[in-house]
Amino acid sequence: MGVERKKTYRAVLFASVAGIALILGPAAIATTQKIEEVVVSATKTHQTLKDAPVAASVISANKIGPGGIQNIADLQAMVPNLSVGNQFGVARIFIRGIGMTSIDLGGDGAVAVLEDGAMIARPAAQLLGFYDLSRVEVLRGPQGTTYGRGATAGAINLVTAKPTDYLTGYAHVTAGNYSLFSFEGAVSGPLNDSGTLMGRLATDIQSHGGYGKNLFTGAAIDNQRSQAYRGTLEWKPRSDLDVELVAEYFREHDHNYAFHYFGTTVVPENKLAFNYLPGGQTIFGYYASLGLPPNLRNIYSDQEPINRRENEGITSIVTWTPGALTFTSTTAYRNFQRFNRDDLDAASVNMFGQNNYFEHSETFSQEFTADYEWKKLELLAGAMYFHERLDGEVLVPTTNLAVYFNGLLGTNLPANYFDSMYYRQLGATSTNAYGIYMQGTYKITPKLKVTAGARYNYEHKAGMGSFVFQAEGINVPTDKSRGWGAVTPKFTLQYQPTDNLNFYATVTRGFKSGTINIGSQNPVINPEYVWDYEGGVKVSALNDRLQFDTAAFYYDYKDLQVSFVNANSIVETRNAAAARNYGVEFDVTANPTDALTLNAYGTYLNAKFTNFCTAYYRQGIPPGPVYPACANSPGLVSLKGNTLPNAPDFSFGGGATYTVHLSKLGTAQLHADMTWQDKVYFNEYNNQDAVQGAYALVNALVRFIPAGNDHVSATLWVRNLTDQYALANDIITAPLYGSIRVGSLMPPRTFGVTLGYDF
Numbered sequence: 001m002g003v004e005r006k007k008t009y010r011a012v013l014f015a016s017v018a019g020i021a022l023i024l025g026p027a028a029i030a031t032t033q034k035i036e037e038v039v040v041s042a043t044k045t046h047q048t049l050k051d052a053p054v055a056a057s058v059i060s061a062n063k064i065g066p067g068g069i070q071n072i073a074d075l076q077a078m079v080p081n082l083s084v085g086n087q088f089g090v091a092r093i094f095i096r097g098i099g100m101t102s103i104d105l106g107g108d109g110a111v112a113v114l115e116d117g118a119m120i121a122r123p124a125a126q127l128l129g130f131y132d133l134s135r136v137e138v139l140r141g142p143q144g145t146t147y148g149r150g151a152t153a154g155a156i157n158l159v160t161a162k163p164t165d166y167l168t169g170y171a172h173v174t175a176g177n178y179s180l181f182s183f184e185g186a187v188s189g190p191l192n193d194s195g196t197l198m199g200r201l202a203t204d205i206q207s208h209g210g211y212g213k214n215l216f217t218g219a220a221i222d223n224q225r226s227q228a229y230r231g232t233l234e235w236k237p238r239s240d241l242d243v244e245l246v247a248e249y250f251r252e253h254d255h256n257y258a259f260h261y262f263g264t265t266v267v268p269e270n271k272l273a274f275n276y277l278p279g280g281q282t283i284f285g286y287y288a289s290l291g292l293p294p295n296l297r298n299i300y301s302d303q304e305p306i307n308r309r310e311n312e313g314i315t316s317i318v319t320w321t322p323g324a325l326t327f328t329s330t331t332a333y334r335n336f337q338r339f340n341r342d343d344l345d346a347a348s349v350n351m352f353g354q355n356n357y358f359e360h361s362e363t364f365s366q367e368f369t370a371d372y373e374w375k376k377l378e379l380l381a382g383a384m385y386f387h388e389r390l391d392g393e394v395l396v397p398t399t400n401l402a403v404y405f406n407g408l409l410g411t412n413l414p415a416n417y418f419d420s421m422y423y424r425q426l427g428a429t430s431t432n433a434y435g436i437y438m439q440g441t442y443k444i445t446p447k448l449k450v451t452a453g454a455r456y457n458y459e460h461k462a463g464m465g466s467f468v469f470q471a472e473g474i475n476v477p478t479d480k481s482r483g484w485g486a487v488t489p490k491f492t493l494q495y496q497p498t499d500n501l502n503f504y505a506t507v508t509r510g511f512k513s514g515t516i517n518i519g520s521q522n523p524v525i526n527p528e529y530v531w532d533y534e535g536g537v538k539v540s541a542l543n544d545r546l547q548f549d550t551a552a553f554y555y556d557y558k559d560l561q562v563s564f565v566n567a568n569s570i571v572e573t574r575n576a577a578a579a580r581n582y583g584v585e586f587d588v589t590a591n592p593t594d595a596l597t598l599n600a601y602g603t604y605l606n607a608k609f610t611n612f613c614t615a616y617y618r619q620g621i622p623p624g625p626v627y628p629a630c631a632n633s634p635g636l637v638s639l640k641g642n643t644l645p646n647a648p649d650f651s652f653g654g655g656a657t658y659t660v661h662l663s664k665l666g667t668a669q670l671h672a673d674m675t676w677q678d679k680v681y682f683n684e685y686n687n688q689d690a691v692q693g694a695y696a697l698v699n700a701l702v703r704f705i706p707a708g709n710d711h712v713s714a715t716l717w718v719r720n721l722t723d724q725y726a727l728a729n730d731i732i733t734a735p736l737y738g739s740i741r742v743g744s745l746m747p748p749r750t751f752g753v754t755l756g757y758d759f
Helices: 003-024 072-077 123-127 283-290 401-409
Strands: 055-060 082-087 090-095 111-115 133-140 154-160 168-176 180-190 197-208 212-214 219-221 224-238 241-254 260-263 306-320 325-343 354-374 377-397 422-445 448-469 474-477 480-498 501-512 528-541 546-565 571-593 596-611 650-661 666-677 695-706 712-719 727-732 741-745 750-758
Touching: 055 546, 072 082, 072 090, 072 123, 072 666, 082 727, 082 741, 090 111, 090 123, 123 306, 123 325, 260 283
Parallel strands: 111 154
Antiparallel strands: 055 133, 082 090, 133 154, 168 180, 168 750, 180 197, 197 224, 212 219, 224 241, 241 306, 260 741, 306 325, 325 354, 354 377, 377 422, 422 448, 448 474, 448 480, 480 501, 501 528, 528 546, 546 571, 571 596, 596 650, 650 666, 666 695, 695 712, 712 750, 727 741
């Protein structure tokens, strides 16, 4: 099938999904069930989803849990233009082609992830599971005015369930394949007679066996053993004052986030480093010796993957509403640490491949916001301070490196010559960020509003540490510091001719702070910026039983922060010159009958580098592409026209939920959904050996509630029904390891039963 024919085929599919959703939406209009009206707190102006002039999605509590949305990666099944993967146990979140591209220690994401409005700074901490949430809010597009740093792609806000002034709670127990067992529960109620003091306790225990196995040792990999606890106190001493205190703890100790070996790139398998020790073999060699095709969910490694992470946090939210003013103070402290170990050589012998990764982050943040309404004017103002102390280490012992050099170069070094040496990045980075912003919305007429705002950001980073690669005679201090200031304005014009029709156009700027990677020889990496030109339409129809949202956008994206492994086997991060992203997306929800809910979304995205000169040590070596040399730097290549990583041209999805009343037996709820994603590249070079082809994921569940006892439920569910094999990430390793491909996989088919009791 030719390229143009493929494009036409995809366009037809895209249009078909939109058409089906719109045709089904108006069907059977004799119903009273309306789409729930949701307030989006992430905008900080507390507008409803249909009235907010922003591309946004809200995932409600009834869609979160076993068989549904269980973590941040699952959001891509319901949110347009959102892509989530992981590397080394770090979340790689992309919205509209902008996201986490750094693979170096201390790299920051481009999507602001928050819990109750307080920032979760470390991308590794963003992989923690969802539990006892009232909703998840996703804002697509730069949020430079209200969020500042790290929101060039958008923002995700997790809203925890709040205490109640009456006794309530739930307990959900799940069992399934891969020895799955989980328990989620909460209890909430008043703590004094007047009901002014309320409390809530919640917990989530997760355990499942390995999705794969280390066939060299027999141990399970990609399993999970985690536990989480959250306590919330809420005090309402009077009607205009609310004080909330949230404390939580998370712990995970398992063999999750294993490096899977996907094959070679430049160096053939029989020339890789593991061949220089007796018994060296990869997963490919293991299966070839059995005459079987490889199952790449398994590994064949002398190193067990190790995953240890803990998170402690406390957040205070004080809300004061004297009349037309709403004043909010959000204070948060987080202490997160993790240790990950994986095998860089991906083989059954230790060829200098033990990769130890340690990260410890302590953060403190304080934000004040004030929202005031007066006649035709609404004012939003805020000020914030954020501090992070980040300590980290990457340690790779160079065990058996001399054996490799002797075999490759013909040297005669003692076999253990480098065994007590190492590659090491060690140090700490301190970040202090400040922001102040003001935004005003004025009603020119009852139907026409104009919003103008701006934020001033200042961020200072100071790094101390050292970079050591003893085999190459490198031992240098990496102390450096720098500060950056940026203004991120916003201008929005909104026209609402009726309560059910909302047009908006926005121009705004996003800012992602500069970076000092821990223990890196890299010079300081400057900030990246994006100008967003966006327009959208939101339509409510059929007595609020159909909601259709669409948006089109154009990004002018400058100074992208991109990481790669250079020819000296050292991670390097640079500011790519420029890119432009444009696209269109839609999201539709319909309640055709009281029993049926339908939803669908579709996206088109074109995200290309417009000017990027960089090193490419694989130039001219198959199977990598050949690039033209840069005009002013013949030693570098031009990636102009390449697609940005994790930016599929097309994606779409849809789902249906149908409720059946089974006479005297009870009620059954049937649900199925499907998402399809076009091909994505995992690096800026667009190598065909670092790509995930188009794929679809299908999920389904059946929930039964017996007659006369709506406190009890039983749910049968399955995720990835067709057992689709798909890469979550694919990294080309250092030349020292033969530039092999390692990465992670999307979960296989999982299924189970959840028994619930709600009171």
